[in-house]
Amino acid sequence: MDSFPKETHRYAFAMVKAARTMPSDIAEKLDHIKRLRFNVQLKNLRKRINRRIT
16 A cells, blocks of 8 residues: 555545445544544645745
8 A cells, every 4th residue: 555655545545445344434543544644634734834924
């Protein structure tokens, strides 16, 4: 799964893979998926902050 260059793709495919075996709300609570989601949210937050400053 690490072959995907973008964090959003890694998160999406991790969710799809986990959702095949369990409900998606439980899949979102898995540690590796939490880390991927956090990285995506942090990147978007940094973009938003930089846009407001400049």
